[in-house]
Amino acid sequence: MIKEREEIAEIYKWNLEKLYSDEDKWISDTEYVDKLIEEVETYRGKVGKSVENLLGVVEAELEINRKLENIYTYSKMKLDENTSSDRYQGMVDRGQVLSVKASEACSYIVPELMALEEEKLEELIGDKKLEQYRHYLRDILRGKSHTLSEAEEMILASVGEISGSSYQLYSMMNDADLRFPEIEDENGNMVEITHGNYIPFMESGDRRVRKDAFQSLYKTYSGFKNTFATSLGSEVKKNRFYSKTRKYGSSLEHALHGDNIPVAVYENLIEAVEKNVDKMHSYISLRKKAMKLDEIHMYDLYTPMVKDIEMKIEYEEAKRMVLEGLEALGEEYLEVVKEGLDSRWIDVYESRGKRSGAYSWGTYDSEPYILLNYHDTLDNVFTLAHEMGHSVHSYYSRENQPYVYGGYSIFLAEIASTVNEVLLINHLIANTENREKKKYFLNHYLEQFRGTVYRQTMFAEFEKIIHERVEAGGALTAESLSAIYSGLNRKYYGEEIVLDPGIEVEWARIPHFYYNFYVYQYATGFSAAVYFAERIISGDVEARDLYIEFLKSGSSDYPTEILRKAGLDMTSSEPIEKALEKFGELVAEYEALIDVEEEKEA
Structure with a gap:
């Protein structure tokens, strides 16, 4: 039975008092932010007039952001304690409204900086008073060559809501309208497949359940593949539009600009994984051997190779x-x-x-x-x-x-x-x-590699291919997307695995393909972590x-x-x-x- 919050000992509950000892202080901070917003308005039209002005507006904006983070985080974490709380939902809403107000008030700062001559900018940023903020300001100004005129920026801003329509279409189809059939579970019960229970079905020790879940899910996606192809194609075209408009060499270059990540990082990831894809093929063979299968299918990849071990760990x-x-x-x-x-x-x-x-x-x-x-x-x-x-x-x-x-x-x-x-x-x-x-622990670790390095790199390569196709003037259809995706599955998983009908439309159920080259970071992050961990374990x-x-x-x-x-x-x-x-x-x-x-x- 789920406990009420009051029934849980204090030592097992977070203490948010370091953030706000009482809610009067939270209210006081919202009032303080309103005053800071008035202060930041006084610098409008004057940002580049002097070092003092630039320092003043930077520190005012940062102080606004710092307080807003406290205001929003506290109210949201209190709401997370009890998601039905009207009181904390109201506080979250208040924080969001204040954030929008602050964003509007500070919106002039970057354009005013960008409008300054290069020599004047260097003079301001080079001043000792701004030493602490030099990297912060230079990072903002990296985008100067990709910033348009004020009128053009207003046009781009005005189409911002439209630009999210491809993901909204995908989300409504995938999350609201799509319905999957029922299958018989391990216990003989008829259960409707959902996004939430699909992976647990794929982890089932009953191969019949895994196969039924796989075939039912992808048969449903196949029935709507043209709609999903249209939404994904629109997303790629949107990314191409913004990258061209902002004068980037490619959609990938544009996506990596925010963190100043060289394109070589993305390309090296794909190249290195491709050089080591034989190890994934060996893992597929190991799975087949460990599970004593005559042939290994796509629906055999998630279930543990070893019988689940009951470990009750308080x-x-x-x-x-x-x-x-x-x-x-x-x-x-x-x-x-x-x-x-x-x-x-x-x-x-x-x-x-x-x-x-x-x-x-x-x-x-x-x-x-x-x-x-x-x-x-x-x-x-x-x-x-x-x-x-x-x-x-x-x-x-x-x-x-x-x-x-x-x-x-x-x-x-x-x-x-x-x-x-x-x-x-x-x-x-x-x-x-x-x-x-x-064996159980090794299985866990091996699956982290498969799911985080190989699978996410396969996703990253798929994103790169489909964007390059559009950038070269090509079109994306359900057939072309499926052909690309099927080819990547064969390359990454090898000849031994059976590419079951349906896997070619898996691209239709991956929301990350609407996140603009996001997934590669899972693979680079995991690889970097293993690199660090191995050196630490060695006693270095x-x-x-x-x-x-x-x-x-x-x-x-x-x-x-x-x-x-x-x-x-x-x-x-x-x-x-x-x-x-x-x-x-x-x-x-x-x-x-x-x-x-x-x-x-x-």
Whole structure:
């Protein structure tokens, strides 16, 4: 039975008082932001007149953003405690309205900067008074050559709502209108397939259930493939329109501009994974062998190769496991983890009305809070380690950087969380004598590689191909999209797997293809995490210390430069190849275990 929030002990609930000790202070901050908005208006038309004006407007805008983050985050986290609360929904709405008001008030700042002559800009930014904000301002000004006239910018802004129509069409079809048939589950019950239960069906130990779910889902998508092709084609054309209008060489270049990521990072990822695709083919063969299949199908990829092992892990035991798993990171790191575990950063248990899932969140002025809905499973232990990785990253960034650089980009975000997961799984594999448990842990790790490196890179290559086709004047149809996608599945998974009818339209159910070249970051982040973790596990103290410095860097430089300082060059293929070398070792280790079993059986 789900508990009421009042029934859960205080030690298992986050303490939001560091953010606001009472709601009167929250109200006071909303009033303060209104005054700051009035102040920022006084600089309109004067931003480039003097160093003092530029400094004043930058600090006013940053202070507005800092307070707004506190206002919104507090109200949203309180709402997440009980999603039915009208009080906190009202506070969230108030925060959103205030954010829009602030955004409108500050909208003149960047255009006024962009309008200045290059020589005048350099003179202002070079002043010692603006030293702390130099990287921040230079980053804004990187977009100068891609900024249009005021009239043209207004036209682009006015079509902003229209530009989201392709995703809206996709979302309405996929999430609202699409209905999947019922199938018979493992227990003989007729159950309707949904987006939520499809993957659990694919993880089923009953092959008939997996096959029925697969065929039913993709038969439904196939019936609407032309509509989905139209929406995805429109999305690609939209990206092409914006990249051409803003004078970028390609849609990919435009998408990577925000974090100043070289196109070579994207291309090297695809190239490195392609060079190591034989290791995925070996994994497919291993799956077929481990599962004792005559032939392996697409619907056999998600189910565990080893029978599910029941592991009931209570939260206090999970804390101990995480601390043990992260020992290689050293005492300084562990002290921060212990503080998080013992100082009510974490909202641990499910309660009535609480938001589902898990996240790490907070602001520059708060603790790096974690929301969990902890159940006594191994997956939840990994969730704790993962979210703690995000939170320690946030803690270090905020402790060591001023507010302006206290956050970090998406390109870097998943590295810290995944390092923790990799360290934990390596610890479990190395310290498990039970053969079935070792196979279970190896299966978990192998699937992370398959799902995060190979699969996301396949998605990234698909995005690149379809955008290049449109940029070359070609068209995207259901048939062409399916042919491209089918070819990629054959390349990534090899000749041994059966490409079941329907898999060619899987592109129609992937929402990330509307996120403008987003998914490659999952693969680069995981690869970087494995690269760091392997060096840390080896006992390389210098590598560990450089990793900690990376966590402290926030956004004080561009993501690839921050990683370079930590000893990792993401513009080369080395980190990807090193990670996939580890994948190959894991495949061999699992195969050795089942070879021993087969010898015993013989």
